[in-house]
Amino acid sequence: MNQVTLVGRVTKDLVLRQISQDRVQTSFVVAVARSFKNAKGEVEADFILCSLWGRLAENTAKHCGKGSLVGIAGRIQSRTYEKEDKKRVYVTEVVGDSVQFISTKPRANGKLFEEPVKTNGNKEPEVEAEHFNLPKREDNELPIM
Numbered sequence: 001m002n003q004v005t006l007v008g009r010v011t012k013d014l015v016l017r018q019i020s021q022d023r024v025q026t027s028f029v030v031a032v033a034r035s036f037k038n039a040k041g042e043v044e045a046d047f048i049l050c051s052l053w054g055r056l057a058e059n060t061a062k063h064c065g066k067g068s069l070v071g072i073a074g075r076i077q078s079r080t081y082e083k084e085d086k087k088r089v090y091v092t093e094v095v096g097d098s099v100q101f102i103s104t105k106p107r108a109n110g111k112l113f114e115e116p117v118k119t120n121g122n123k124e125p126e127v128e129a130e131h132f133n134l135p136k137r138e139d140n141e142l143p144i145m
Contacts, residue, residue, distance in 0.1 A: 002075045002076055003073070003074075003075060004072075004073070004074060004075060004076055004094050005071065005072070005073045006030055006032050006048060006050075006071070006072045006094065007032065007069070007070070007071045007072075007102070008030040008031050008032035008033065008045070008048070008069070008070070009030065009031045009067055009068065009069050009070075010028055010029075010030060010064050010065070010066055010067065010068045010070060011028070011029040011030070011031055011047065011066065012028070012029070012066045013065050013066050013107045013108050014026045014028045014057075014060060014061040014064060015061065016057060016058065016061050023053070023054065024053070024054065024057050024058060025051065025052070025053050025057055026051070026052050026057040026060065026061050027049060027050070027051045027093070028049075028050055029047050029048065029049055029050070030047070030048050030050050030070065030072065031045040031046075031047055032045060032046050032047075032048055033045050034046065048093075048094055049091070049092070049093040049094070050072055050074075050093060050094045050095075050096055051077075051093050051094070051095050051096065052095075052096045052099065053095075056096065056097075056098070056099060059099075060099050060101075062107075063101055063104050064101060064104055064105070064107075065104070065105045065106050065107040065108060066105065066108060067105040068101065068102075068103065068104045068105045069102040069103040069104075070099055070100065070101060070102060071099065071100035071102055072094060072096045072098075072099050072100075073096065073097055073098045073099075074094050074095050074096040074097045074098070075094070075095055075097070076092065076093070076094055076095075077092070077093055077094075077095045078090065078091065078092040078093075079091050
């Protein structure tokens, strides 16, 4: 059984990618608070990569900006691809089947779509690994709960 449910805050505005003429996708990171405090008495968070497809991706990108509190249900998926420099990239993500908008925040800008992406022959989006890294100390800017 491969099921996961997360509740957390979106770390930045979602951007849609047009994969094909009738297929859209978005990848984003959700900050999920841990249920315990560290040695300093602070609540830490895990930053989980999530991916949505189709109508679910469109609706989530339209209505959820940075800091929105969302619930995501789906499955964990791992994949690999090889970059042009022959380095293998490993990606583990939650592929969402449903999203609940618990507390939404407006998008910072109106840009909803990203530039078209290349495909790697398997009709999977070729996404650079840097896309998934959080900017340094962004976790301090997010109200987790």
